[in-house]
Amino acid sequence: MPGELAMPAAPPQRYHVRARVVAHEPLGGKYRRMVLEAPQVAAHARPGQFIHVDCSQGWVPFWRRPFSLSGRSGDCISFIYAVVGPGTRNLAKRRLAEEVDFLGPLGNGFHLHPTASPLIFVGGGYGVTPFFWLLEQAAGRAVHLIHGARSASELLRAAPNGAQVMYTTDDGSYGERGLVTDALRRRLSSPSARQAAVYACGPRPMLRAVALLAREFGVPCQVAMEELMACGVGGCFGCAVKVRGAYRLVCRDGPVFAADEVDWDEPA
Amino acid sequence: MSQHDATTDRAPGRAPAAPAKGGSAPSLEPSPALDLGVQLGGLRLKNPVLTASGTCGYGEVYGDLIDYNRLGGLMLKGTYLEPKLGNPPPRIVETPAGMLNSIGLQGVGVEAFLRDKLPALRRLDTAIILNINGSTVDEFAELAARLNGVAGLHALEVNISCPNVKVGGMEFGVDPRAAREVTEAVCRASELPVIVKLTPNVTDITVIARAVEDGGAAALSVINTLRAMSIDVRTRRPKLASITGGLSGPAIRPVAVRMVWETARAVRIPIIGMGGITTAEDALEFLIAGAGAVAVGTASFHNPSAPLAVLDGIEAYLREQGMTRLRDIVGSLETALYRSTKMEEK
Ligand SMILES: Cc1cc2nc3c(=O)[nH]c(=O)nc-3n(C[C@H](O)[C@H](O)[C@H](O)COP(=O)(O)OP(=O)(O)OC[C@H]3O[C@@H](n4cnc5c(N)ncnc54)[C@H](O)[C@@H]3O)c2cc1C
Ligand SMILES: Cc1cc2nc3c(=O)[nH]c(=O)nc-3n(C[C@H](O)[C@H](O)[C@H](O)COP(=O)(O)O)c2cc1C
Numbered sequence: 312m313p314g315e316l317a318m319p320a321a322p323p324q325r326y327h328v329r330a331r332v333v334a335h336e337p338l339g340g341k342y343r344r345m346v347l348e349a350p351q352v353a354a355h356a357r358p359g360q361f362i363h364v365d366c367s368q369g370w371v372p373f374w375r376r377p378f379s380l381s382g383r384s385g386d387c388i389s390f391i392y393a394v395v396g397p398g399t400r401n402l403a404k405r406r407l408a409e410e411v412d413f414l415g416p417l418g419n420g421f422h423l424h425p426t427a428s429p430l431i432f433v434g435g436g437y438g439v440t441p442f443f444w445l446l447e448q449a450a451g452r453a454v455h456l457i458h459g460a461r462s463a464s465e466l467l468r469a470a471p472n473g474a475q476v477m478y479t480t481d482d483g484s485y486g487e488r489g490l491v492t493d494a495l496r497r498r499l500s501s502p503s504a505r506q507a508a509v510y511a512c513g514p515r516p517m518l519r520a521v522a523l524l525a526r527e528f529g530v531p532c533q534v535a536m537e538e539l540m541a542c543g544v545g546g547c548f549g550c551a552v553k554v555r556g557a558y559r560l561v562c563r564d565g566p567v568f569a570a571d572e573v574d575w576d577e578p579a
Numbered sequence: 580m581s582q583h584d585a586t587t588d589r590a591p592g593r594a595p596a597a598p599a600k601g602g603s604a605p606s607l608e609p610s611p612a613l614d615l616g617v618q619l620g621g622l623r624l625k626n627p628v629l630t631a632s633g634t635c636g637y638g639e640v641y642g643d644l645i646d647y648n649r650l651g652g653l654m655l656k657g658t659y660l661e662p663k664l665g666n667p668p669p670r671i672v673e674t675p676a677g678m679l680n681s682i683g684l685q686g687v688g689v690e691a692f693l694r695d696k697l698p699a700l701r702r703l704d705t706a707i708i709l710n711i712n713g714s715t716v717d718e719f720a721e722l723a724a725r726l727n728g729v730a731g732l733h734a735l736e737v738n739i740s741c742p743n744v745k746v747g748g749m750e751f752g753v754d755p756r757a758a759r760e761v762t763e764a765v766c767r768a769s770e771l772p773v774i775v776k777l778t779p780n781v782t783d784i785t786v787i788a789r790a791v792e793d794g795g796a797a798a799l800s801v802i803n804t805l806r807a808m809s810i811d812v813r814t815r816r817p818k819l820a821s822i823t824g825g826l827s828g829p830a831i832r833p834v835a836v837r838m839v840w841e842t843a844r845a846v847r848i849p850i851i852g853m854g855g856i857t858t859a860e861d862a863l864e865f866l867i868a869g870a871g872a873v874a875v876g877t878a879s880f881h882n883p884s885a886p887l888a889v890l891d892g893i894e895a896y897l898r899e900q901g902m903t904r905l906r907d908i909v910g911s912l913e914t915a916l917y918r919s920t921k922m923e924e925k
């Protein structure tokens with residue numbers, strides 16, 4: 312059913328803004344949530360899109376850092392990030408009422424299948440963040456969220472209200488021991504999942520495994536991919552992934568791709 | 580990078596929401612008209628700030644984020660006769676004060692450029708310069724000829740300096756005879772002003788610069804990226820799939836300024852200086868060293884409005900210095916002072 316999953320073209324409304332921090336809070340573990348007041352961006356953004364944030368001090372680090380949007384409320388957008396390196400450490404120091412310089416909304420976003428049921432969201436590590444918003448968009452429909460990580464400390468356990476969440480950890484320190492794909496296989500094996508659709512975000516090996524499972528069970532699947540990004544807006548051609556034999560740009564043509572169109576066997 | 584520290588406190592002008600205006604110091608005197616115009620051979624630019632090739636796509640990338648009409652020109656992404664797949668990922672690496680890239684000139688090919696990209700560019704009030712590539716001299720010439728009589732193109736920039744393609748690319752740019760041959764072939768085939776882009780990956784850039792001048796080039800672009808490499812020590816693998824790539828950004832600026840200075844003393848044709856320009860002060864270094872114009876590349880990835888900030892800052896500087904023409908600053912490097920102090924020390 313690839314035809315049903317035609318990706319919408321990236322919307323042209325993008326902005327370069329300096330937005331006020333209206334909330335910035337720890338979410339447990341390495342995670343923090345930042346809420347920015349950016350009315351134009353909020354008006355045009357959709358789940359699965361990302362923003363490209365200037366996390367530098369004195370031009371260090373030199374590149375901006377991309378983060379998926381995790382929600383919208385009125386004039387504000389929010390994102391959830393893990394503090395892992397110089398950029399995110401700088402970001403963690405931003406205080407309320409300070410300004411954050413970012414580009415967005417960028418990329419295409421998820422496209423929820425109109426009739427599929429249940430909708431299965433699979434988030435590996437910080438790859439779970441876009442699903443916080445997608446869950447809101449899917450309100451009223453049957454949704455399962457499978458969220459996994461290597462260990463409990465890398466899980467984001469601030470799942471939104473009302474969602475059916477299954478946690479997995481590689482080491483069994485929280486939730487089920489094993490990979491998200493073990494849980495996904497079980498879910499897809501159930502007769503009630505014949506009309507399911509799968510949406511996944513996480514490291515490439517996980518996405519590949521999810522894509523193969525979706526193909527095996529014959530259900531549509533979209534994946535939000537990750538690549539190193541310099542410009543974030545289609546200017547440098549750095550964030551290439553091979554899709555149907557040609558290099559496409561994760562920042563401009565993605566980050567969401569139809570899983571069966573990605574050339575998974577290409578090195579990356 | 581101490582001169583950039585001021586930007587961290589979010590001085591106005593970093594985001595287009597509040598663009599900085601040069602020369603806005605309160606003054607009752609009407610400011611004298613500033614002539615920012617630049618003549619590059621047969622190519623007239625309204626001001627000296629361009630975008631560097633490969634960093635703004637075909638001009639569509641930042642068009643909605645900044646006003647391209649304010650710039651002197653856009654140097655577009657490298658294009659071949661045929662579409663190019665580009666190199667496998669990973670293609671980019673962040674490095675101290677810069678980055679490596681090995682894009683491999685992924686591009687749509689000239690026919691798709693003319694059909695899909697150029698029409699929108701014709702609506703812009705800025706010079707449009709196409710970066711052309713080939714794997715043989717004949718390919719360069721054929722591409723140049725194909726671009727004759729095309730409305731909306733103002734000049735060609737001949738890329739004999741890409742370090743990231745297997746055939747063609749840099750091999751033309753490191754050999755004076757090959758460099759001259761390509762230049763002559765393109766100049767013969769083309770009706771447009773021909774700019775030739777030089778590589779820094781040579782022992783003496785002036786030898787190549789003179790060969791290209793003799794070949795008939797209208798202007799030179801100096802410099803392309805420096806061949807470079809970065810390794811992941813955990814996996815002991817190169818961070819780029821192509822192993823080596825090209826270094827750009829502030830890290831290469833002092834090398835670029837030096838090469839512009841050397842080139843300016845060796846040739847009579849004008850130079851477009853580039854390599855790590857992020858601010859007006861950076862750009863002024865190039866102009867003082869002898870560049871007639873400048874291009875902003877990698878800095879746009881960090882700050883899309885960097886080219887505009889550079890332009891505003893150049894304007895403000897000229898006013899501060901009481902100058903009325905950009906060309907008064909070009910090549911105005913003052914070296915006498917150092918010599919006399921040194922002599923006094925003796
Ligand atoms: C489209 C997209 C959406 C993302 N969304 C989120 C999100 O919602 N929450 C979140 O916590 N993280 C997200 N990331 C990853 C995030 O961008 C990186 O964790 C961040 O750039 C790390 O920066 P740093 O300077 O703190 O650490 P660094 O030391 O620079 O990097 C730490 C680790 O992150 C990797 N990394 C660095 N830059 C990137 C990048 N551009 N893409 C992927 N990995 C990178 C490095 O290879 C390294 O392994 C997203 C990445 C992409 C491409
Ligand atoms: C991602 C990227 C792509 C580039 N593509 C081209 C290209 O297609 N043709 C070319 O002549 N130069 C290309 N360059 C070189 C730049 O135009 C410029 O000469 C160089 O990056 C130095 O300037 P900068 O430090 O301001 O970026 C590219 C540079 C980068 C970073």
Ligand code: FES
Nearest residue numbers: 543545547548562
């Ligand atoms: S990050 Fe530059 S093209 Fe995608």
